[in-house]
Amino acid sequence: MDSSALLTEAFFAALISGALLAALPILFASLGEAISEQAGVLNVGLEGMMLFGAYAGFNGALYLHSSWLGLLAGIGGGVLASLTMVVLCVRMRLDQIVVGVALFLFAEGVTSLLHGAQFGESYPRLEKPSELAIPLLSDLPAVGESLFSVHPIVYIGFALVFLVSWMLRRTSTGLNVRAAGETPAALDAAGVSVVRTRTWAVLACGALAGLGGGYLAIIAAGSFTPFMTQGAGFMAIVIAMLTRGKVLWTIVGSLLFGVSLTIATALQLAGITIPTDWVQMLPFVTVILVLILFARRSYLPSALALPYVRGER
Amino acid sequence: MTTPDSTTPSRAAAPAVELRGITKAFPGVVANDDIHLTLRAGQVHSLLGENGAGKSTLISMLSGMIAPDSGEILLDGRPVQMGSPRTALDLGIGTVYQHLTLVPNLTVLENLLLGSSTSVMLDFHAARERFAELVARLGAAIDPDARADTLALGQLQQVEIVKALWRDTRILILDEPTSMLTPQGVAELQRVLERLKAGGIAIVFITHKLHEAIEIGDRVSILKGGRIVGALDEDELRSKTPEQLKARIVNLMFGEGADQLSGVAEIEIRPLTPDEPRDVSEEAELEVSGLSIDGGDDEMSLHDVSFVVHRGEILGVAGVDGNGQRQLAQAIAGQRPIHAGDIRLAGESLRRLGVPERQERGLRYLTDDRLHEGIVRDESVAMNMVLKRIGQPPFWRRGTIQPSAIDALAEELVDRYETRTPSIHTRIGALSGGNIQKVLLARELAFDPRLVIYNKPTHGLDVKTASFVRSQIREQASQGVSALVISTELDELLAICDRIAVMSSGRLTGIVENGQDAQARVGELMVA
Numbered sequence: 001m002d003s004s005a006l007l008t009e010a011f012f013a014a015l016i017s018g019a020l021l022a023a024l025p026i027l028f029a030s031l032g033e034a035i036s037e038q039a040g041v042l043n044v045g046l047e048g049m050m051l052f053g054a055y056a057g058f059n060g061a062l063y064l065h066s067s068w069l070g071l072l073a074g075i076g077g078g079v080l081a082s083l084t085m086v087v088l089c090v091r092m093r094l095d096q097i098v099v100g101v102a103l104f105l106f107a108e109g110v111t112s113l114l115h116g117a118q119f120g121e122s123y124p125r126l127e128k129p130s131e132l133a134i135p136l137l138s139d140l141p142a143v144g145e146s147l148f149s150v151h152p153i154v155y156i157g158f159a160l161v162f163l164v165s166w167m168l169r170r171t172s173t174g175l176n177v178r179a180a181g182e183t184p185a186a187l188d189a190a191g192v193s194v195v196r197t198r199t200w201a202v203l204a205c206g207a208l209a210g211l212g213g214g215y216l217a218i219i220a221a222g223s224f225t226p227f228m229t230q231g232a233g234f235m236a237i238v239i240a241m242l243t244r245g246k247v248l249w250t251i252v253g254s255l256l257f258g259v260s261l262t263i264a265t266a267l268q269l270a271g272i273t274i275p276t277d278w279v280q281m282l283p284f285v286t287v288i289l290v291l292i293l294f295a296r297r298s299y300l301p302s303a304l305a306l307p308y309v310r311g312e313r
Numbered sequence: 314m315t316t317p318d319s320t321t322p323s324r325a326a327a328p329a330v331e332l333r334g335i336t337k338a339f340p341g342v343v344a345n346d347d348i349h350l351t352l353r354a355g356q357v358h359s360l361l362g363e364n365g366a367g368k369s370t371l372i373s374m375l376s377g378m379i380a381p382d383s384g385e386i387l388l389d390g391r392p393v394q395m396g397s398p399r400t401a402l403d404l405g406i407g408t409v410y411q412h413l414t415l416v417p418n419l420t421v422l423e424n425l426l427l428g429s430s431t432s433v434m435l436d437f438h439a440a441r442e443r444f445a446e447l448v449a450r451l452g453a454a455i456d457p458d459a460r461a462d463t464l465a466l467g468q469l470q471q472v473e474i475v476k477a478l479w480r481d482t483r484i485l486i487l488d489e490p491t492s493m494l495t496p497q498g499v500a501e502l503q504r505v506l507e508r509l510k511a512g513g514i515a516i517v518f519i520t521h522k523l524h525e526a527i528e529i530g531d532r533v534s535i536l537k538g539g540r541i542v543g544a545l546d547e548d549e550l551r552s553k554t555p556e557q558l559k560a561r562i563v564n565l566m567f568g569e570g571a572d573q574l575s576g577v578a579e580i581e582i583r584p585l586t587p588d589e590p591r592d593v594s595e596e597a598e599l600e601v602s603g604l605s606i607d608g609g610d611d612e613m614s615l616h617d618v619s620f621v622v623h624r625g626e627i628l629g630v631a632g633v634d635g636n637g638q639r640q641l642a643q644a645i646a647g648q649r650p651i652h653a654g655d656i657r658l659a660g661e662s663l664r665r666l667g668v669p670e671r672q673e674r675g676l677r678y679l680t681d682d683r684l685h686e687g688i689v690r691d692e693s694v695a696m697n698m699v700l701k702r703i704g705q706p707p708f709w710r711r712g713t714i715q716p717s718a719i720d721a722l723a724e725e726l727v728d729r730y731e732t733r734t735p736s737i738h739t740r741i742g743a744l745s746g747g748n749i750q751k752v753l754l755a756r757e758l759a760f761d762p763r764l765v766i767y768n769k770p771t772h773g774l775d776v777k778t779a780s781f782v783r784s785q786i787r788e789q790a791s792q793g794v795s796a797l798v799i800s801t802e803l804d805e806l807l808a809i810c811d812r813i814a815v816m817s818s819g820r821l822t823g824i825v826e827n828g829q830d831a832q833a834r835v836g837e838l839m840v841a
Contacts, residue, residue, distance in 0.1 A: 031422070037728055097752075169433060169434055170436055170437055171433050171435060172426065172432070172433060172434075173433065175419070175423055175426060175427055175435060176427070176428070178416070178418070178419060179416045179419065179427050182416045182417065182419075183414065183415070183416045183417070185414055186414040186415060186416050186424075186427065187416075187427065187428065188378075188431065189376075189398050189414050190398070190402075190427045190428025191397070191398045191399035191402045191403075191408065191428045192399075192428040245418075247428060292545070302417075310378065
């Protein structure tokens with residue numbers, strides 16, 4: 001086998017475009033999870049929120065014939081799902097992990113049930129959304145088309161990461177969010193409502209997870225299939241935990257998972273065949289490797305997953 | 314009296330806050346009962362009381378954390394509703410809580426901006442100026458860009474004070490501000506308070522230490538069992554000698570003649586009368602040599618700690634909390650791996666021995682983390698008494714539990730240590746802190762101890778229990794049991810120890826013979 005076969009244009013094009021498609025849902029979700037965790041709410045139901053977003057997004061795009069309206073519907077689905085978290089965990093102070101797991105299981109069941117009732121065994125496909133080609137850059141060899149001729153939400157996604165990073169560091173809302181996760185009593189004593197701060201953080205998380213799900217259904221897959229997130233939400237939770245509050249790292253993390261999810265396909269294009277078992281294993285092996293290598297890096301806010309009760313020490 | 318004269322240079326007479334008939338009850342206890350209190354601008358008002366006297370409840374109401382059941386709070390003569398911390402802050406009431414409330418992973422400036430920013434963007438520039446102004450007013454020096462968790466406790470407290478003053482504060486509440494400070498730190502705080510007073514701020518100074526209450530306060534109110542049982546005004550504070558004041562306050566707190574009772578007087582009056590110098594054996598019981606512990610990123614490391622505890626000696630370990638005392642105690646007890654050095658008990662190296670082997674050889678550890686490390690909350694008093702003897706006869710035989718043996722032991726110990734519990738089968742979590750400590754003490758002191766490590770043995774206890782614990786430590790010592798007493802209360806160490814070692818930043822900075830000038834020398838070593 002010739003190793004130069006790896007370095008063909010087709011290989012790179014497939015790897016990059018595939019990695020972007022696979023990375024974006026994880027990027028959105030892990031960004032949302034990072035915000036929520038910074039505020040002290042561990043959102044284990046992230047996968048469920050993504051599924052709701054995927055289902056709502058798909059329906060939006062299908063019936064409204066617009067990828068943008070579809071993505072908006074996806075956000076709506078995620079926000080609705082996160083409202084459960086807000087009411088049960090932030091307001092009523094139930095256990096975040098139990099509620100999160102319940103939300104995930106509920107989402108799996110409900111979305112596949114609804115899909116089954118709606119379409120039976122058929123999986124209608126969406127028309128491919130138009131892409132935005134950036135002049136000149138998109139004409140670059142090998143990487144041009146895959147990097148610079150994509151749906152505009154990709155650019156927006158990366159911009160959002162920088163925006164959130166800036167918000168957390170430089171705005172009063174960001175400061176409140178960080179305090180809510182680390183020392184909520186300090187935030188309360190400073191006269192800011194912990195419940196309100198956490199509520200907004202969880203809703204933002206839901207919106208971003210929903211957007212990620214919507215992207216997955218509308219742009220990456222072009223259809224909705226039950227359980228289609230395939231653990232992306234859980235990978236996003238891992239990434240969010242490893243970012244230690246520096247959300248720019250979500251880009252690195254999600255691209256790493258994106259590459260591991262697509263490298264097999266790209267290798268096949270390059271003429272190298274590997275068993276499908278290996279292919280399907282790769283993302284999970286990556287999770288384990290990342291955890292082994294970087295687990296010590298992970299720092300979780302002190303008050304993560306702890307409901308706040310005023311005056312309790 | 315005519316209309317208030319606003320041209321008077323001294324605003325000391327103006328009541329800034331008035332509490333009228335404040336009452337607050339929690340399930341099963343009236344924490345505050347009909348409290349009347351007047352705070353004046355430019356004065357420090359000391360609020361003195363034991364733990365559980367209702368001090369914290371009172372300031373929680375002043376700072377808006379909880380609402381009173383009845384009574385009213387008047388600010389400048391107008392009644393105000395204090396619904397939330399926000400309202401209190403808006404009214405100009407700033408609080409420095411006993412447990413620091415800074416967010417450790419934020420910088421000093423970010424902590425100060427928390428909640429105080431009205432715009433979306435954080436205005437670091439303006440904050441920097443305000444910080445410089447307030448720090449100058451305090452006469453302190455703090456780097457505004459340092460992360461809060463890198464500052465020393467004294468500095469953290471100064472940041473808390475700056476935070477409390479941030480929004481044009483006129484009333485400053487300090488909840489037990491001296492509990493974590495060195496003697497020098499307390500002096501520093503006193504200077505800061507003088508400057509704030511001169512600026513016309515009304516200060517509430519909460520303490521359970523009598524001498525601080527009268528040294529720092531312009532007026533003193535004494536809280537006991539949720540009621541104000543007495544008050545001293547400026548004239549009285551000025552006209553009487555400290556000894557007269559102390560006697561008067563002790564009488565107010567405990568009734569006439571109470572200052573004669575050694576148990577009460579011992580904690581409340583300084584200088585505590587140290588025990589008669591005792592004859593201590595020259596024989597080394599515990600030898601710690603070159604002990605080093607790697608604390609990693611999160612905990613204090615110990616560096617080359619060496620000392621000897623003789624048979625029957627009480628060696629105190631002084632130092633500001635968090636300077637490696639707990640690590641030292643856990644290393645000796647066997648609960649923490651050591652990096653270098655050796656620990657010998659009666660000549661035998663403990664280095665390779667685990668916790669149970671060390672216990673077998675007579676080493677006991679009274680933890681400072683009573684509620685988590687010390688007890689299993691949902692188990693009975695009796696079961697907690699034998700928690701460290703699980704599997705051993707006569708309480709366990711062939712793997713089965715022997716309730717009658719356990720109960721017999723528990724009955725005896727509860728009796729001997731005057732533990733107040735409905736029954737030995739009561740869930741231990743339902744007991745008060747003082748009684749839980751008595752159970753722990755009983756457990757560690759039973760079965761012939763050789764050396765006991767007491768980690769903050771009286772922390773958070775009421776006066777009577779604290780005195781009981783101290784007398785137990787001394788009694789054990791007189792029977793030849795050595796003691797290593799770790800405490801942040803220097804007065805306590807001065808009262809019971811033969812010698813006092815001082816820890817600072819994970820090092821042993823020196824050992825002082827207890828005596829005349831011990832206090833000053835220990836204070837110097839604390840900041841060495």
